[in-house]
Amino acid sequence: MLLTLDLNDPRPLHEQVAAAIRRAIGAGDVAPGDRLPPARDLAHALGVNANTVLRSLRDLRDEGLLEFRRGRGVSVLRRPDGREALRTRARDLLDEAARYGLTTDDVVALIKDVIKDLGEDPGDDSGKEMA
Amino acid sequence: MTDPHDRSVTGFRTRFLLAVSAWAVLVAAVLVAVPLAFADRLPDPLATHWGPSGRPDGSMPFAAFVLVLVVLWVVVAGVGAGVGARARTLVRRTPRAWYCAGLAWAGGLMVVTQAFTIAANLDRGDWTRAAGMSWQVVVIVAAPIALGALGRLAGLRGPDVPPAPPRTRPRIDLDPGKRPVWVSTTTAPWAAWLAIVALAAAVALAGTALSGLFPGGWRAVVPLAVVGVVGTVLSSVSVRVVPEALTVSVGPLRWPSRRVRLDRVERAWVEERYPAQVGGWGYRGLPGRATIMIRGGECLVVRYTSGGRLAISVDDAEAGAALLNALIARQRPSVER
Numbered sequence: 001m002l003l004t005l006d007l008n009d010p011r012p013l014h015e016q017v018a019a020a021i022r023r024a025i026g027a028g029d030v031a032p033g034d035r036l037p038p039a040r041d042l043a044h045a046l047g048v049n050a051n052t053v054l055r056s057l058r059d060l061r062d063e064g065l066l067e068f069r070r071g072r073g074v075s076v077l078r079r080p081d082g083r084e085a086l087r088t089r090a091r092d093l094l095d096e097a098a099r100y101g102l103t104t105d106d107v108v109a110l111i112k113d114v115i116k117d118l119g120e121d122p123g124d125d126s127g128k129e130m131a
Numbered sequence: 132m133t134d135p136h137d138r139s140v141t142g143f144r145t146r147f148l149l150a151v152s153a154w155a156v157l158v159a160a161v162l163v164a165v166p167l168a169f170a171d172r173l174p175d176p177l178a179t180h181w182g183p184s185g186r187p188d189g190s191m192p193f194a195a196f197v198l199v200l201v202v203l204w205v206v207v208a209g210v211g212a213g214v215g216a217r218a219r220t221l222v223r224r225t226p227r228a229w230y231c232a233g234l235a236w237a238g239g240l241m242v243v244t245q246a247f248t249i250a251a252n253l254d255r256g257d258w259t260r261a262a263g264m265s266w267q268v269v270v271i272v273a274a275p276i277a278l279g280a281l282g283r284l285a286g287l288r289g290p291d292v293p294p295a296p297p298r299t300r301p302r303i304d305l306d307p308g309k310r311p312v313w314v315s316t317t318t319a320p321w322a323a324w325l326a327i328v329a330l331a332a333a334v335a336l337a338g339t340a341l342s343g344l345f346p347g348g349w350r351a352v353v354p355l356a357v358v359g360v361v362g363t364v365l366s367s368v369s370v371r372v373v374p375e376a377l378t379v380s381v382g383p384l385r386w387p388s389r390r391v392r393l394d395r396v397e398r399a400w401v402e403e404r405y406p407a408q409v410g411g412w413g414y415r416g417l418p419g420r421a422t423i424m425i426r427g428g429e430c431l432v433v434r435y436t437s438g439g440r441l442a443i444s445v446d447d448a449e450a451g452a453a454l455l456n457a458l459i460a461r462q463r464p465s466v467e468r
Contacts (some may be wrong), residue, residue: 002303003451005310029450037316037369040385044378045371098306103364 001037002029009095013048018056018086020046024086025065025076036066036074073081140222143289147227148216150285151234151391155208158238163244166197169249177252178261185263187251196248199437207237226407228286235282239275247271267272276322303457310374313454317425317447322412323383326362329355365413368425370445374453377433381423393462397434399455404430409442419447 003020011019024030036042039057042048046102057124063084067077080088098106166173170193179196180189191199215221215230247270251262303311322369340348364382369379377396380388405427409415415422419439422430431448433455434440445451 001315001447002311002313002454006308007310008308029447036260037314041314041369041371045314046310047373053136125384129338 001042003042003046006092006095008087008099013056014052014059017042017046017053018059019091021056021060021064022065022080022084022088026080026088028079030076032076032078034076035078038073064093140290140292144216144221147221147289148212151208151212151231152217153235154238155212158204158208158242159201161242162198165245165409166193166249171250172254173252174255174258174261176258177248178258179248181251181264185265187258187261189426190258198276200245204238204241208234211237222272222290222292224287224291225403226405229291229407230282231286232279232283235285236279240271243252243271243274244328271321303454305457305461311454312374313372313447313451314369315431315447315451316367316369317445319412319425320366322362322425323366326359329362330359333359338360343425361413365423365425368423368445370443370451371430372451372458374458377455378442379423383425391433391435393455393458395436396455396459397436398459399431399433399452401452402430402432402442403428403445404442 001024003017003024011015019030021036023125031037036057041051043053046053057066057068061068061074063080065077065080067075069075072098085127094107096102096120097103102110155461172446173193175189175193177193177196178187178189179191182185182188211230211234215227215234221227247264247267251264252258255261305311333352336348336355337352339345340352364387367383368379368381369385374393376390376392378388378390382385404422404424406412406424407427409424411423412424415424422442423444425444428444429446429448430442430444431444431451432440
């Protein structure tokens, strides 16, 4: 399983690990029914404590994304739905914006700009897709 | 795999199982019919073992002689057919041909052994007066091998599915603010169970030997313990790729473990490898050209700058190879790939 930790993420480590696993599930790197590698292997690769990984796995189980089964380890139960996936990506977007020195309001304004651009293009391919 | 392809495989599996069953029933019928046909001309017990001198030195009751061979054959044919009919084995020519060869050889060996045993005992009043074995040994060795070769030829017929096309390359985020890692673990539950059974047997035997109940037990303790330990170590493999190094570790304790700095890795790719190609399960081949074979299929292959290479059977190897290559390219931009 391919995981990417964001080194500039100010959130607690277990939330970062959970976000990385959520991203991997959302991107389809691991599909429902697939087993995750053991927590200690994940911990060793990510360079964090195994208890931190276990805490993230429990959080993801409480979200309903993972399933713990005795003797069979941890497996993916379902993919995050659109809203959860977008929330993770919105969070990434805000983090990236902060790195460029943009505030949350700047990002909101930017999104509104993009919506205006899309709205001013009726009859275009993108317009048909939206309909 | 596409749908029409699956249908042709299903049809082939039916024909394959029919042919294997026909062979199994034929051999079983011979193993039962031949001794029964000669039952009134055979001594009971009859000679079933011959010493190096060619004289009979062991006997078995008639019923046991018939039953042992039939039961042994049913087990061998059942396991052989079951393993051979698995989708992965069935559609690939090399392993299928070897399974067919094995089944033909085993059936031939049993029929020929039984035939010569009966011939030697025929019309002798007592097993100790059974005829000797001399040239018959050559036939008992050679005839099953010839049958096995025929079986292998039969197994070569049929489809040979090329390995599945590589999946789309995963996107690798090599942003300096990101730390990409790849983790993959493969386990073979049957190896773990084999190891547990062997270790339990070793402990039980050592216990009975210590208590003086079965002093001869010591001889089996060491081989069983070795099987147990080796089985445990080779029941799982874990591969980790981090921006600094590649780590391969085996066994539930993740030991032994090998860590290779990425500047010593030249390139990584994915290959389909099967136990039939590399010579079985476990650590196969010599260091420098080795395969760590836990299960057949997708393997991550790594070539070192020293020229050696290592293949490890792990899932999701495509992503691991892509990350390794991306990290190597970032570390050594001059190397053209």
